[in-house]
Amino acid sequence: MKALHGKALLDDPAQNKSTAFTREERMRYGLQGLLPYSVADIKNQQQRVLGNLRGKRSDIEKYIFLNSLLERNQRLFYRTLIDYIEEIMPLVYTPTVGEACSEFAHIFRKPQGLYITPEDRGRVASLLANWPETDVRIIVVTDGERILGLGDLGANGMGIPIGKIALYVACAGIHPAHCMPVMLDVGTNNQELRNDPLYLGYPHARLAGQDYLSLVDEFVQAVRHKFPDALIQFEDFSSEHAFVLLDRYHKQVRCFNDDIQGTAAVTLAGVHASCRITHKQFADLKIMLLGTGSAATGIARLMLSAFQTAGLSEAVARARIAFVDREGLVVTARAKHKAHIQPFIQEQAPASFLEAIERLQPDVLIGATGAAGAFSEAVIHQMAQYQERPVIIALSNPTSHTECTAEQACRWSDGRAVFASGSPFPAVTMGEKIFHPAQGNNAYIFPGIGLGMLACRATLVTERMFLAAAEVLAAMVSPEEIERGAIYPTLPRVREVSQAIAIAVCHVAQQEGLATANLPDDLEAYVRTLMYEPDY
Numbered sequence: 001m002k003a004l005h006g007k008a009l010l011d012d013p014a015q016n017k018s019t020a021f022t023r024e025e026r027m028r029y030g031l032q033g034l035l036p037y038s039v040a041d042i043k044n045q046q047q048r049v050l051g052n053l054r055g056k057r058s059d060i061e062k063y064i065f066l067n068s069l070l071e072r073n074q075r076l077f078y079r080t081l082i083d084y085i086e087e088i089m090p091l092v093y094t095p096t097v098g099e100a101c102s103e104f105a106h107i108f109r110k111p112q113g114l115y116i117t118p119e120d121r122g123r124v125a126s127l128l129a130n131w132p133e134t135d136v137r138i139i140v141v142t143d144g145e146r147i148l149g150l151g152d153l154g155a156n157g158m159g160i161p162i163g164k165i166a167l168y169v170a171c172a173g174i175h176p177a178h179c180m181p182v183m184l185d186v187g188t189n190n191q192e193l194r195n196d197p198l199y200l201g202y203p204h205a206r207l208a209g210q211d212y213l214s215l216v217d218e219f220v221q222a223v224r225h226k227f228p229d230a231l232i233q234f235e236d237f238s239s240e241h242a243f244v245l246l247d248r249y250h251k252q253v254r255c256f257n258d259d260i261q262g263t264a265a266v267t268l269a270g271v272h273a274s275c276r277i278t279h280k281q282f283a284d285l286k287i288m289l290l291g292t293g294s295a296a297t298g299i300a301r302l303m304l305s306a307f308q309t310a311g312l313s314e315a316v317a318r319a320r321i322a323f324v325d326r327e328g329l330v331v332t333a334r335a336k337h338k339a340h341i342q343p344f345i346q347e348q349a350p351a352s353f354l355e356a357i358e359r360l361q362p363d364v365l366i367g368a369t370g371a372a373g374a375f376s377e378a379v380i381h382q383m384a385q386y387q388e389r390p391v392i393i394a395l396s397n398p399t400s401h402t403e404c405t406a407e408q409a410c411r412w413s414d415g416r417a418v419f420a421s422g423s424p425f426p427a428v429t430m431g432e433k434i435f436h437p438a439q440g441n442n443a444y445i446f447p448g449i450g451l452g453m454l455a456c457r458a459t460l461v462t463e464r465m466f467l468a469a470a471e472v473l474a475a476m477v478s479p480e481e482i483e484r485g486a487i488y489p490t491l492p493r494v495r496e497v498s499q500a501i502a503i504a505v506c507h508v509a510q511q512e513g514l515a516t517a518n519l520p521d522d523l524e525a526y527v528r529t530l531m532y533e534p535d536y
C-alpha cells in the first residue's frame, strides 16, 4: 500500500482512520492540526455512525450515508456492517439496493467500479489496466438487464455489483482490494431511462446478438490476461443471456452465474433444512416452481442432481419437479417451451396454478418471478390444504416484488407455513406465537464460493461445489433455529457459514483435480487466515 501523508492520508478510504489516528501517528504522518483533539477508537466511531444512520428518515438516505462512509473510511464501514449486519445489510443490499439502483443516476456522488461500453470495443484491456488494484480475485459483473425484479435498469444496475462486493467483504472476509464491481454498459431498452437527462449510462438501445457476445468475450479475455486469478460472477443478466454466457464460459473460465447457481444452492439448502421441521425425507419431496427464468431453472437443475444423489433415478427425480408459468403448469401438450426448461416439462394434462397444486400436492412451493403477490391467498390456502407444514419460499427481490409477505404466508396458512424470502421480513406475531421468517438469499452462498475459490485457486467452478455449499449451509442451521421454524442460520452467522462453504469448495476442488494452490491439512485455520477482519 502506498505510504501517504497529511491530507492525502485522510482522503484515502483504505488507510484513513480519521479521529482514530493516535497522537504518535498524527505526528508521524503530518496530521497534527488536521484532526480534532480527541483520539477515538473504532467502537467509539461506530457509535457516531449508528447515531447518524438511525437519525436518517428514509432507507435511501441511509444508503447514501453508508456509501459515503465507505468512500471516507473503508474499515469503519466494513466493521460496522459486520457488527450490525441484521440492521445494515438490508440498507446496502436488498431491499434498499433496489431503490438505490432505480435512483442511481439521481443520487450518484462518486464513481465506484469499472464501466465498459460499446465505445470501448478493442480497448477493454486498457480499461482494466486503469483499475487501481493489481491483484483482483473477485469480479461481479452485470449488464443491468434484469436488476432484481425491477427489469432493465441499464447502467443504474451498477448498484448491484457494488452491493454484492460489499457482501463479499462483510460476509466472507475477502479483502476489498481483491474485489472489482463491473458494469458492462451495453445500453438499455428502458426508454424512460434514456429520456432522463440525468441518466449516466450509454444512452442507446442494448447491443444484441454477435455484437453483444463479442464485447462480453473481449471483457472475459481481458480479465484472463490482466487478472488471471480472478473469479467472474455474472449477476442479474436477462435469462436469455445468463444461460448463453454460462454455457459459453463455465468450462473455460473461473466463473459462475449467481442467479442460476448461487440461488439454486441457497434454495436447496433451505429445502433440506425444512425437512427437519416437516419431518419429511428429502427424497420424498415434490417441488413446484413458479417462474421459468434463471433462478427457477437453476434450482430445478441443482434439485435434480440432489435428488439423484439421494438415490432417485433421473426419471423419478424429474417427475418430482414441476414448473408453473403465467399460463399454468408447464406440460408437453403446450405448443411453445423455453429450451432451458425442456427437461422438466411434465407429461400431464394442462392445469392452472391452483389446479396444479391440487393435482400434484407439492411439499415445497418456490417463487422466482419478480411478480409481487403471485402467491395469492388462494395459492397459500391451497398449499395449506394439502400439507400440514407447507414450505413456501418467495425468492423475489426487492420486498416490493415478493410473491407474498411473511405475514401473508403466516396468516393465510393459519401459522403453519415454513417460510423464507429473498428480502428480509420482521417476525410476525399470531396470538401467542411468534413466527420467525428466514432470509433465503444467495448471500449465504456466493461469498463462501468466492472465498473457497480464492483459497484453492480452482481453475473452474463446478456444480459439485454448489451441491456441497448447499449441504454445508443446511447442516449449519442450528437446532434452535429449526425450533424457531427458520430454515437458514441467522445473518450474524454468515461469516461462519462462508468459511465452512469455502472449506467445502476446497475439498471438492481437490477431489475434482481443479485446485491449483498447495492447500495445508488444516483448511479451517488456513481459510480463516485469508479472511479480512476490518480494524485499525
Ligand SMILES: NC(=O)C1=CN([C@@H]2O[C@H](COP(=O)(O)OP(=O)(O)OC[C@H]3O[C@@H](n4cnc5c(N)ncnc54)[C@H](OP(=O)(O)O)[C@@H]3O)[C@@H](O)[C@H]2O)C=CC1
Residues within 6 Å of the ligand: 146, 147, 148, 149, 150, 238, 239, 258, 259, 263, 266, 290, 291, 292, 293, 294, 295, 296, 324, 325, 326, 367, 368, 369, 370, 371, 374, 395, 396, 397, 398, 401, 421, 422, 423, 440, 441, 442, 443
Ligand atoms: N433470493 C435470491 O437469492 C434470489 C432472488 N432472485 C429473484 O427472483 C426473481 C426472478 O429472477 P430470475 O429468475 O433471474 O429472473 P428471470 O427474468 O430470469 O425470470 C423471471 C421468470 O418469472 C416469470 N414470471 C414473471 N411474472 C410471472 C407471473 N406473474 N407468473 C408466473 N411467472 C411469472 C417470467 O416469465 P416470462 O418469461 O413469461 O416473463 C420468468 O420466467 C427476481 O425478482 C430476483 O430478484 C433471483 C436470484 C436470487
Ligand SMILES: CC(=O)C(=O)O
Residues within 6 Å of the ligand: 094, 147, 148, 149, 236, 258, 259, 396, 397, 422, 441, 442, 443
Ligand atoms: C439476490 C439476487 O441475486 C437477486 O435478487 O437477483
Ligand SMILES: [Mg+2]
Residues within 6 Å of the ligand: 148, 235, 236, 258, 259
Ligand atoms: Mg441477482
